[in-house]
Amino acid sequence: MPPPRKVDLLPAELKGWLQQSLRARGFSGYDALAEELNLRLEEEGLELRIRKSALHAYGQEYEEFVKYQDEASAWAAGWMQEQGLEEEAKRHNVLFQMITTLAFKVMQAQMVKAGEEIDPKELHFLGKMLKDVMASSGIRETLARDLRKAQAARLEAAVAGGDIDAEAAAKARRILGFE
Incomplete structure (x- = not known):
């Protein structure tokens, strides 16, 4: 079994911050985001460090999730209005x-x-x-x-x-x- 992704090891608060930041930045700016995230990890005394490539992979996955979530919400709202x-x-x-x-x-x-x-x-x-x-x-x-x-x-x-x-x-x- 492969080891868990580093992003999945983030504390819930930081993962929430990461998701908000990804949305706010339009799922771009991964270099700056990696620096900010690693600074926050360091400030919290955590040894974990996450590189831009890992953030980019997670960001693409999360962007797709958000897209599907938005599409499902729009579909459900439209469907409910029709019924x-x-x-x-x-x-x-x-x-x-x-x-x-x-x-x-x-x-x-x-x-x-x-x-x-x-x-x-x-x-x-x-x-x-x-x-x-x-x-x-x-x-x-x-x-x-x-x-x-x-x-x-x-x-x-x-x-x-x-x-x-x-x-x-x-x-x-x-x-x-x-x-």
């Missing part, structure tokens, strides 16, 4: 499947590592992401249920007020799916 409320559960199911696939890939990558190499933070973030999607799905289902109840109440009020007859109201309930 109606009744499609919410289906969308959440698809998004949950996408996240589950990503989770599987992350877990697969973690499985080849020895126990001490596994980063618990990665697993924590993965679990949190899955939990948030599941909670969001529950919220959407509650919203849809509340909307159906409100529509049913308005329909009943229309029947009581004489705006619509009971037969038409029953037909509307069947069509709208909240009998």
Whole structure:
């Protein structure tokens, strides 16, 4: 098994700083970035030093990740705008499947590592992401249920007020799916 990449050995705070810096610099300026990063490592008393070539390789990988993340976000936003409320559960199911696939890939990558190499933070973030999607799905289902109840109440009020007859109201309930 190959040794871990030096970038993967960075403390979480420095890795976050590196990712922000890569974005801010437009994924360029690796010479200056390597100097800044190594200065920060030295200031923190860490022996680790990372060369420009390693940063460039990581930067390209991270840039691709950011690109896919942005594309997925744009696609999901567009898709959600095109769909109606009744499609919410289906969308959440698809998004949950996408996240589950990503989770599987992350877990697969973690499985080849020895126990001490596994980063618990990665697993924590993965679990949190899955939990948030599941909670969001529950919220959407509650919203849809509340909307159906409100529509049913308005329909009943229309029947009581004489705006619509009971037969038409029953037909509307069947069509709208909240009998």
